[in-house]
Each structure stands twice: as C-alpha cells, then as structure tokens.
Amino acid sequence: METEVLARIQFAFTVAFHYIYPPLSIGLGLLMVIFESIYLRTRNPEYHALAKFWTKIFALTFGIGVVTGIVMEFEFGTNWAVYSRYVGDVFGSALAAEGIFAFALESGFLGVLLFGWNRVKPWVHLVATVGVFLGSMFSAIWIVVANSWQQTPAGFHIVGEGLQARAEITDFWAMVFNPSSVDRLLHVWLGAFLAGAFLVLSVHAYYLLKGRFMQISQKAFKIALVVATIFSLGQLLTGHHSADGVAKNQPAKLAALEGHFEASAPADMYLLGWVDKDKQTVTGIKVPGGLSYLLEYDTEVPVTGLNAFPEDERPPQVNAVFQFYHIMVAIGMALILLTLLACYQWGRGRLFQKRWLLWAFVFAVLLPQIANQAGWFAAEMGRQPWVVYGLLRTSDAFSQSVTENQILFSLILFFLVYALLLVLFLYLLHKKIHHGPYDEEPGEGRPRTREIAEMLTKN
CATH class of the missing domain: 1.10.287 (Helix Hairpins)
Structure with missing residues (x-):
C-alpha cells in the first residue's frame, strides 16, 4: 500500500476515534448547565443529583478525549x-x-x-x-x-x-471568518448538542424501561427531549445553509455529494442511490430537479457538475463521498422524526407508556455519532485531491522521508491502544450507568443517600 494512503488511513482512524468524545463533552456540558440551573431555581434535589451524575460521565468523556487527541499533533510532524x-x-x-x-x-x-x-x-x-x-x-x-x-x-x-x-x-479576522467557518461551526455545535442529548435520552429511557429511578429519569428525559428536538430541527437549517456555501465555494465537492456529473445542467436530488463513476450514472431514488430547487428555488437552474473540472481536480472517491453525505442527511431526518414523534406522545400524555419508543431512544444514542462521523468523512473526502483547497494537493503534503512500514507499524500500535481505551471507556461508562444517579431503596427506586436526605432537611 502506498505511503500516502497509509498516512491518510492512520490520520482518519485517529481523528475518527478522537471525535467520539469531544461532541459528547460539549453536549453533556449543555445538559449539565441546564440541570444545575434548574436546581438553583427550584432547590429540587433530583436536579442536583442529575447534575452530579452527568458531571461524572462528562469527566470520563473529557479525559478520554484529551488523551486521544494528543496523537494527532505528532502525526502532523511525522507523516x-x-x-x-x-x-x-x-x-x-x-x-x-x-x-x-x-x-x-x-x-x-x-x-x-x-x-x-x-x-x-x-x-x-x-x-x-x-x-x-x-x-x-x-x-x-x-x-x-x-x-x-x-x-x-x-x-x-x-x-x-x-x-x-x-x-x-x-x-x-479574515482567516477566522473565512467563507465556510461560521456555517460549519454552527453545524458542528448542533451535532455535539445532539450527541450529548441523545446519550442522556438513551440512559434515562433505559432506566424507565427497567423500572429504575423513575421520577428523576422522567424529568431528565423531558429536558433532553426538548434539547434534542430544538437542535435536530436547527441542524436541518444549518445543514442547508452550509450546502449553499459549498455550492458557492467548493462546487466540485457539491457535485460529488450529489453524484452530479454533467458540466452544467439541472441537478436531481437523490434520497439514496449508488454512484457508478466510470459510467457517470447514479442509480437510486431521486427528486427530479431537487438540488437545483434547493440551491436556487428553481428546478431548471443548471448546477456545476464534476465534468466541469479536470480529472485530477475531482474527488476520486465519488461514491464514498455520496454515501457518507446521504447517511448523514438520512440520520438527521430520522432524528427529527423521532423527536417530533416523542413530543407528540408527550402532548397526549403517553410518552412513557410507549415502550417501543423508549427502546428506540435507547439505541438512537448511536445515530448522532454516526452522523457526525459521516459528515466529517464526506467533508474531508469531498475536498480531495486538495489538503488545502486549490493550493496544496494531498499527494504533495505528506513527509517524503517516512516509510510504509513505519506508518503501518504505528497504525497497528494506535489501533491496539485505542481499542484498549474504548474498552476502558465502555466499562467505566457501564459501571457509572449501572450505579445510577444515586442509590435506590429496594423495589421503590427512591433516593436514600445521606446527601439528599440532608438537603431535604435543610430545604
């Protein structure tokens, strides 16, 4: 395998693994602020217990995130x-x-x-x-x-x-507020809020299904559901605005995201499909003229396609870019539908009676993480063959002295160490979740810790 390809695989692996944790830290940070603010206003000890519980999990994600992020700085210099x-x-x-x-x-x-x-x-x-x-x-x-x-x-x-x-x-300041930074930052922030909110939803849905910590979990679930609903809808808006920016500043990437080949022609929007780069075709379910309409509100407006660019200036893995992008969009829509459905059941007073819905939230914790990863893969692979768009090619950017064997050996070591860290993270996370926000009385699920008893006495 070529040195450049190995270097890219190594960096992609380390970044993807690291990016599991910072979004959780940001999202949990928001929920911690909300829980603690409600506690200060109401003096309800349940919100105090929620704030302490999720602070412990925040500390775990924060610590693992710091450790896994250090490696990338060294890769810049070595590879x-x-x-x-x-x-x-x-x-x-x-x-x-x-x-x-x-x-x-x-x-x-x-x-x-x-x-x-x-x-x-x-x-x-x-x-x-x-x-x-x-x-x-x-x-x-x-x-x-x-x-x-x-x-x-x-x-x-x-x-x-x-x-x-x-x-x-x-x-x-022109560097800071470059043409894509604000749109992409908002999109990243909202993705992080969703990752944290769905972790809270997943854990407390699990408690509710198992009959543990019922009262406190209902409160936490409702708060996290409001956060998830607001930001899943907001993600749709930031994503659309970001796509407009890509159309203006990186038209080759947009063409790859949607599998649009014709140099200048109205573009369809695919809900799902498969790109054949050699035949320059996409097989799937589409909305005729949909991309043109999203960009210019007119289905007949031509959109710049991949054939408008030289072969060596197009993203080489068009189908991969297409698939990652559509996975992100599909998950974004699924999160909107799931949260709105839960809000509907809440309005009818049946939110916690629908066990199938609670199970859906238990497993939905994976969806924001997958969407965050898929979005980054689409963005970075869609930028190729440039590492700095239009200025520095990826093939010219890697170290000329590093060898394939050196990168392969370090990649294997990173994989083993990161696998160990993942097992450690999951073990500690499971341990904290199993313990819960506080001890429970047998068969009742009510708090009995000395701390909460003291707080109740004081209040």
Whole structure:
C-alpha cells in the first residue's frame, strides 16, 4: 500500500476515534448547565443529583478525549511535514487562540466543577460548570476555524516556492471568518448538542424501561427531549445553509455529494442511490430537479457538475463521498422524526407508556455519532485531491522521508491502544450507568443517600 494512503488511513482512524468524545463533552456540558440551573431555581434535589451524575460521565468523556487527541499533533510532524510547514502560521495562530480562550477557561474551572460540590456555594459551582461548557465550545471554534481555512482559505499570502512554500496570515479576522467557518461551526455545535442529548435520552429511557429511578429519569428525559428536538430541527437549517456555501465555494465537492456529473445542467436530488463513476450514472431514488430547487428555488437552474473540472481536480472517491453525505442527511431526518414523534406522545400524555419508543431512544444514542462521523468523512473526502483547497494537493503534503512500514507499524500500535481505551471507556461508562444517579431503596427506586436526605432537611 502506498505511503500516502497509509498516512491518510492512520490520520482518519485517529481523528475518527478522537471525535467520539469531544461532541459528547460539549453536549453533556449543555445538559449539565441546564440541570444545575434548574436546581438553583427550584432547590429540587433530583436536579442536583442529575447534575452530579452527568458531571461524572462528562469527566470520563473529557479525559478520554484529551488523551486521544494528543496523537494527532505528532502525526502532523511525522507523516505530514510539508503540510505542517505550509499551514504552520495559520494553525499556529488558531491553536494558540484555542489555548488562550479554551484550555485556560476549561482548566481554570474544571477542578471546581469536579471537586467543588460541597466546597463552594451553589452559584459559584454553576459558574464553574458554565465556564467548562463555554471552554469546550471555544475549543471547537478554533479547531473548526483551522479546518475551515483548509476548505476555503482566506486572509493569507504565500511565501516561498515549491516544498518550502507556506501560507502566512495577512488578516487574522479574515482567516477566522473565512467563507465556510461560521456555517460549519454552527453545524458542528448542533451535532455535539445532539450527541450529548441523545446519550442522556438513551440512559434515562433505559432506566424507565427497567423500572429504575423513575421520577428523576422522567424529568431528565423531558429536558433532553426538548434539547434534542430544538437542535435536530436547527441542524436541518444549518445543514442547508452550509450546502449553499459549498455550492458557492467548493462546487466540485457539491457535485460529488450529489453524484452530479454533467458540466452544467439541472441537478436531481437523490434520497439514496449508488454512484457508478466510470459510467457517470447514479442509480437510486431521486427528486427530479431537487438540488437545483434547493440551491436556487428553481428546478431548471443548471448546477456545476464534476465534468466541469479536470480529472485530477475531482474527488476520486465519488461514491464514498455520496454515501457518507446521504447517511448523514438520512440520520438527521430520522432524528427529527423521532423527536417530533416523542413530543407528540408527550402532548397526549403517553410518552412513557410507549415502550417501543423508549427502546428506540435507547439505541438512537448511536445515530448522532454516526452522523457526525459521516459528515466529517464526506467533508474531508469531498475536498480531495486538495489538503488545502486549490493550493496544496494531498499527494504533495505528506513527509517524503517516512516509510510504509513505519506508518503501518504505528497504525497497528494506535489501533491496539485505542481499542484498549474504548474498552476502558465502555466499562467505566457501564459501571457509572449501572450505579445510577444515586442509590435506590429496594423495589421503590427512591433516593436514600445521606446527601439528599440532608438537603431535604435543610430545604
């Protein structure tokens, strides 16, 4: 296997595994803020128990996320030396901003969040919770800004030539607010909120099905359902706006996402299908003129297709890009339907009587994660053959001195270590979920911890 392909596989594997955890941290951070805010307003100890319980799970996801993310920085230097030199000025600025605005905020409040429950006043602890949540969101800002700059470069000029060429920032804010950064950031944030909300929905649906922690789980489920409904609908809007930006700034990627080959012709929108790159056909279920209508509100407006670009400037894996994109869209629609159906049952007073619906939420925890992964794969594979769109090809970006055997050996080691981390994460997550928000009295499912008893006495 070629060195470039192995390097890409290694980076894709490490990034995909790492990205399981940051969305959960961001999404759980939002729910933690909501639970703790409701507790401060109502002094209901159940919301205090929810905030503490989900803080423990947040700490687990946060810790694993930090550990798995460190590897990527070393891969830039070992496997992608040319790329590192080319984008060093841009990424250096963005990652420095992440350290100042995100890591400093998170690290400053994390200790209070985890260990300050009985040591600081409740409002101070809420401030710490909000600080950690905002820190995780700020971290996403600078990572997405850096990646978006690769998609739609702005605010820079090129210094040097050949392998010594590199991009230097001429306008920091133009780099930050490049043409795709805001749309992509909103889309990433909402995907993270959905990942966290559906984890909460899954766990408390499971408790309800097993007859455990009934009262507290009903409260948590309803709150998480509201969050999931709002942001699943919002994801539809941000996704549409992001697609408009891709049509304007990366037309070759849009053509690959929809399997549109004709250089300039009205484009159909496929609900599902299979792309034959050699025959330049798509077999599947389509809405005639649907893509043209979504972009210009006219089914007859021509859309730029793959044949408008030279062969070596088109995404090489068109069918893969098409499939990943449509998986993301299909899951997004499924989440909207599932949450709206649950809201309908809630309105009729039958939300917790539908066991099949609760089971659906138990397993739906996987859907936002799959959609997040599929969306990133579609975005990154759709950018090919460019690692910096229109400027630096992926084939020119990897290290010339690294060998196939070196990458293969490190890939195997990463796989083993990450597999161990995944098993550890699932074991600890299962242990915390099995224990629950607090101890329960046999057969009743009511709290009996000393802490909650004391709080009830005080209130």
